[in-house]
Amino acid sequence: MAEPRKSGEAVDATPNVTEVDVVDAGSESASVAAIEAPVERGEPILQVRNLVKHFPLTQGILFKRQVGAVKAVDGISFDLYQGETLGIVGESGCGKSTVAKLLMMLETATAGEVFFKGQDITKLSGRALKAVRRNIQMVFQDPYTSLNPRMTVGDIIGETFDIHPDSAPKGERRRKVQELLDVVGLNPEYINRYPHQFSGGQRQRIGIARGLALNPEIIICDEPVSALDVSVQAQVINLMEKLQDEFNLSYIFIAHDLSIVRHISDRVGVMYLGKMAEIGTDTQIYDHPTHPYTQALLSAVPVPDPDAREGRERIILSGDVPSPANPPSGCRFRTRCWKAQDRCATDVPLLAIPERFKGSDSQAAHESACHFAEEKDVVHAA
Amino acid sequence: MTITDITADAPSPHGANENGGTLLEVRDLHVEFHTRDGVAKAVNGVNYSVAAGETLAVLGESGSGKSVTAQAIMGILDMPPGRIPQGEILFRGQDMLKMGKEERRLIRGQKIAMIFQDALSSLNPVLSVGYQLGEMFRVHQGLSKKGAKAKSIELMERVRIPAAKERVNDYPHQFSGGMRQRIMIAMALALEPDLIIADEPTTALDVTVQAQVMDLLAELQREYNMGLILITHDLGVVADVADKIAVMYAGRIVETAPVRELYKRPSHPYTRGLLDSIPRLDQKGQELYAIKGLPPNLTRIPSGCAFNPRCPVAQDVCRTDTPVLHQVTEADGAALPGRGSACHFWKETIHG
Numbered sequence: 001m002a003e004p005r006k007s008g009e010a011v012d013a014t015p016n017v018t019e020v021d022v023v024d025a026g027s028e029s030a031s032v033a034a035i036e037a038p039v040e041r042g043e044p045i046l047q048v049r050n051l052v053k054h055f056p057l058t059q060g061i062l063f064k065r066q067v068g069a070v071k072a073v074d075g076i077s078f079d080l081y082q083g084e085t086l087g088i089v090g091e092s093g094c095g096k097s098t099v100a101k102l103l104m105m106l107e108t109a110t111a112g113e114v115f116f117k118g119q120d121i122t123k124l125s126g127r128a129l130k131a132v133r134r135n136i137q138m139v140f141q142d143p144y145t146s147l148n149p150r151m152t153v154g155d156i157i158g159e160t161f162d163i164h165p166d167s168a169p170k171g172e173r174r175r176k177v178q179e180l181l182d183v184v185g186l187n188p189e190y191i192n193r194y195p196h197q198f199s200g201g202q203r204q205r206i207g208i209a210r211g212l213a214l215n216p217e218i219i220i221c222d223e224p225v226s227a228l229d230v231s232v233q234a235q236v237i238n239l240m241e242k243l244q245d246e247f248n249l250s251y252i253f254i255a256h257d258l259s260i261v262r263h264i265s266d267r268v269g270v271m272y273l274g275k276m277a278e279i280g281t282d283t284q285i286y287d288h289p290t291h292p293y294t295q296a297l298l299s300a301v302p303v304p305d306p307d308a309r310e311g312r313e314r315i316i317l318s319g320d321v322p323s324p325a326n327p328p329s330g331c332r333f334r335t336r337c338w339k340a341q342d343r344c345a346t347d348v349p350l351l352a353i354p355e356r357f358k359g360s361d362s363q364a365a366h367e368s369a370c371h372f373a374e375e376k377d378v379v380h381a382a
Numbered sequence: 383m384t385i386t387d388i389t390a391d392a393p394s395p396h397g398a399n400e401n402g403g404t405l406l407e408v409r410d411l412h413v414e415f416h417t418r419d420g421v422a423k424a425v426n427g428v429n430y431s432v433a434a435g436e437t438l439a440v441l442g443e444s445g446s447g448k449s450v451t452a453q454a455i456m457g458i459l460d461m462p463p464g465r466i467p468q469g470e471i472l473f474r475g476q477d478m479l480k481m482g483k484e485e486r487r488l489i490r491g492q493k494i495a496m497i498f499q500d501a502l503s504s505l506n507p508v509l510s511v512g513y514q515l516g517e518m519f520r521v522h523q524g525l526s527k528k529g530a531k532a533k534s535i536e537l538m539e540r541v542r543i544p545a546a547k548e549r550v551n552d553y554p555h556q557f558s559g560g561m562r563q564r565i566m567i568a569m570a571l572a573l574e575p576d577l578i579i580a581d582e583p584t585t586a587l588d589v590t591v592q593a594q595v596m597d598l599l600a601e602l603q604r605e606y607n608m609g610l611i612l613i614t615h616d617l618g619v620v621a622d623v624a625d626k627i628a629v630m631y632a633g634r635i636v637e638t639a640p641v642r643e644l645y646k647r648p649s650h651p652y653t654r655g656l657l658d659s660i661p662r663l664d665q666k667g668q669e670l671y672a673i674k675g676l677p678p679n680l681t682r683i684p685s686g687c688a689f690n691p692r693c694p695v696a697q698d699v700c701r702t703d704t705p706v707l708h709q710v711t712e713a714d715g716a717a718l719p720g721r722g723s724a725c726h727f728w729k730e731t732i733h734g
Contacts, residue, residue: 091588092559199676229443230615234659234672241669256588259618263661263670282666300593301663302618306642308664316597317590320558379664 020047023118031128034119035135039082039217045250046080046103046136046218051112053098057325070325072098074274075112077351080218085244085251087265087282089258089297093321095274096254100222103252104138105129116218134164137216141223143203147195153181153206154191160213167214180209183246185239201232205239212243220252225260237264258301262286270294273324273332276351280366287380288363290354290373293333299378313378331371339372347371404472405577405609406455406494407431411469413450413633416462422680424450426633427469429707432577432609437600439612439624439641445677447633448613452579455611456496457486473577492522495570499582501562505554511538511565512550518572537568541598560591564598571602577609584619596623617660621645626720629653632678632688635707638722649710649723649732651693687725699726 023034039045054069073095080086088096101107103114105121113120121132140146147156157177161168168176178188184205195203204224211219224240225233241264244251255261261268262282269279270293278291289295296315303312317336322328331349334340354373357365364375413425425447432438442448453459455471457478471478473493478486498504506514515537516530525533531550538546541564554562563583570578583599584592600623603610614620620627620641627644629637629652637650648654658671675692678684684691690700703726710721713733725731 091590201676229677230617230656231443231659231673232676234670235674237661238670238672258589259661259663262663262666286663296590298663300589302589302592302596302616302622303663304617304621304657304660305645306621307646314593316593318594320560320591 020049020113020115021118022115022120028127031119031124032131034117035128035131037117039117041083041248043082044079045082045117046252047115048079048099048103049077049113049115050075051077051099051102051114052110053095053102053107054110068325070323071274071327072324073102074327076271076274076276078269078276078279080250080252082217082250083244083248084266085253085264087261087268088252088254088271089256089261089268090271091256091297091321093273093324094271095324096271097222099271100138100220100252100254103220104136105133130164134167134214135216136218136220137211137214139204139207139211139219139221139224142227143200143207144227146207147203149195152192152194153177153198156195156206157181157210157213160210164214176213177209180213181206183212183243184209199232200228201235204228204236208236208239208243212247215247216249218250218252220254222254223256224253226255226257233260240264258286258298270297273321273327275332275369276367277333277370278366278368279351280368284363284366287377288366288375289378290357290364290366290368290375291333291370292337292339292372294368295376295378296336312380315378331369333370339370339374341372343371404431404433405474406611407470407472408451408455409470409472411451411454411471412467413447413454413459414465414467416465417681420681423683424464424633424680425454426683428630428633428635430628430635430638432611434576434609435603435607437603437610437612437623437625439614439620439627440630441614441617441620441627442630443615443677445632445680446630448630449581450633451630452496452581452611452613455579456494457490458496491518491575492573493575494577494579495573495575497563497566497570497578497580497583499585501559501566501586502554504566505562507554510551510553511557512552515565515569515572518569522573533572537572538565540571540602541565541568543568558591559587560595563587563591563595567595567599567602571606574606575608577611578603579611579613581613582615583612585614585616592619599623617656629656632683633680634688634724635722636689636724638707638720639710640720643718643721647732649721649728650725651695651727651731652689654731655692655694695727695730697727 051073052075053073054071056066057068057070058064059067090096102109109122114122116132124132154177157180158173161173178191181188181190186202186205225236228236237260243249253261253264265282267281268285270277272293278285278294285294289298296317299313299315319336322335328335330346331344334344349369349371351367351369353365354368408428408430411425411428415422415424428451430438440448454466466479473489512531512534515534519525519530519533535546535550538550543549543561543564584595587595596619612624624641626640628635631652637653648657655673659673661670673692678688686701686703687705690696705724705726707722707724708728710718710723710728710732712718
């Protein structure tokens with residue numbers, strides 16, 4: 001039944017994201033079966049191809065006409081492998097949270113595909129979509145607003161079982177919630193407490209317990225620790241790493257804090273204005289960045305060590321991120337880039353291994369969307 | 383309880399102590415809030431000082447009392463429910479807590495100015511930025527509307543806002559986050575104060591913009607030879623700009639040190655825990671060190687050392703005796719100027 005086929009030009013444009021084995025399920029029940037099927041560790045579990053989300057800008061009150069679009073996500077492709085953590089970093093407004101919402105199917109994509117185990121989830125509906133949703137869960141940024149203040153912890157976590165009744169029999173639910181609380185390091189007796197009775201770090205644990213409740217395979221974490229204090233951040237990060245091993249989870253970890261992303265991620269993608277600028281393993285991105293934006297971003301991170309700082313080169317970008325409603329032509333970073341030349345204004349650089357590094361064993365040989373990709377270590381003191 | 387201010391001895395890299403002397407000195411400051419759940423002791427005997435041209439970083443987690451101390455200095459604390467039961471805040475030798483309202487008003491803005499964390503909610507959304515900047519000149523210096531506007535444009539240029547002349551009549555929402563923070567800085571600078579208190583000035587900004595704003599702040603500080611109190615929870619930002627650091631926990635200063643020494647050899651278990659718990663950009667570690675437990679509830683601060691329930695080296699004495707800020711010395715007894723640690727076991731912590 002499974003018939004491998006190419007998914008259009010997107011794959012050609014980015015040659016080294018693996019080809020998608022599209023599962024053509026035919027019927028809904030076959031589709032559900034494909035979603036429930038296990039995936040080997042290290043195999044791609046989620047494949048994103050040329051994903052686009054444009055939010056229309058309209059004018060007029062009665063007769064709305066579209067006058068433009070905010071290009072929040074404009075053609076990104078990446079793979080998530082089973083059991084790994086993919087970090088996505090970028091400045092605010094670069095579209096990283098929109099990607100999370102698209103993967104969760106909280107927004108409908110303007111174009112592009114998201115394959116979960118070979119099934120394009122943007123085209124699924126009914127039972128099959130519900131099965132996918134159960135397998136992709138989310139942990140939100142702000143533990144103060146993402147928990148309903150009028151519900152007890154037991155109700156907040158237990159609500160997931162009401163939506164997916166077959167995941168736990170009715171009589172078992174309370175015990176399951178208590179188990180989950182125990183797993184995330186909270187006292188199971190807190191089941192009847194309300195969110196305001198917990199501190200920020202504890203609330204984030206409740207959010208994680210809710211994400212875990214349905215035994216998902218993928219958890220999308222959108223800035224899960226940025227609202228927490230430093231000493232509590234480390235506790236939550238350690239918990240997330242422990243849970244990943246225990247439940248064999250794949251994470252997409254979205255954050256603006258580059259140090260935390262390096263700590264937790266196996267691979268890292270850097271986004272700028274709705275496009276992926278560079279993607280590679282954590283060593284490739286942090287120790288051998290080739291895209292000027294990644295280099296600037298890394299060099300701007302304040303390092304908590306005054307001595308190490310002296311030897312580092314600092315690249316201070318001028319200006320702000322341009323508006324995604326009217327992005328620059330060609331390379332989107334060119335307005336702030338010190339390397340920009342005429343070519344950057346006309347040709348859109350593709351996300352691919354730069355020509356000069358092709359075939360080399362060097363860590364610089366990873367995908368980078370720059371015409372003038374060049375390796376530069378900005379993290380370590382010279 | 384008398385505690386000498388150890389921070390005052392810190393050698394100032396700019397030689398500020400010779401030409402300016404101490405600008406601001408906080409002595410044994412206490413602040414408490416009366417709430418329904420009891421008295422929350424937000425600040426419990428804080429001592430620090432800043433000289434002209436010097437940057438003091440006050441580091442702490444939320445609820446450590448760092449912002450409340452700043453508000454007490456500025457005189458913008460809500461009283462009630464706030465109360466200052468004891469302590470002194472000396473500005474150029476004069477206790478501001480004993481001054482009248484009018485006297486303090488003259489200091490606020492002209493001598494001591496403040497930069498707030500969230501520029502969007504600190505600026506008035508229905509007034510143009512030019513009007514808000516100009517207010518400083520109209521109120522304090524009695525300038526005309528026209529004169530104030532000219533001054534506002536000049537200020538906006540000084541904080542490097544492009545096309546200042548065209549943008550002076552724009553409203554706060556028309557500026558990006560980084561630009562808004564620049565306007566906050568411009569507003570604080572307007573009357574060329576002696577001291578600026580910056581409360582988490584870059585927390586809401588992206589790293590690339592954060593670097594721009596911190597650079598601007600440091601440059602302006604050098605230019606005007608101002609004192610700067612930088613309040614933050616980010617150990618990275620502090621390392622870049624501060625001369626000396628005061629680490630706060632549960633309303634007390636637990637450690638003070640010149641910036642380099644703090645990172646190299648912390649002498650308080652809390653500081654050490656904080657440093658160990660942040661992931662590093664330039665190395666990939668295994669598991670992160672995490673300080674166990676939670677910061678204390680300020681209405682029920684643990685007896686003895688407030689950090690004792692979370693401390694890995696706590697002993698019985700920590701639960702009974704409140705440690706004072708000890709002068710930290712080398713193992714052979716040689717003095718380490720400007721260093722202090724409020725830990726019974728500071729010797730073990732720093733010398734291993």
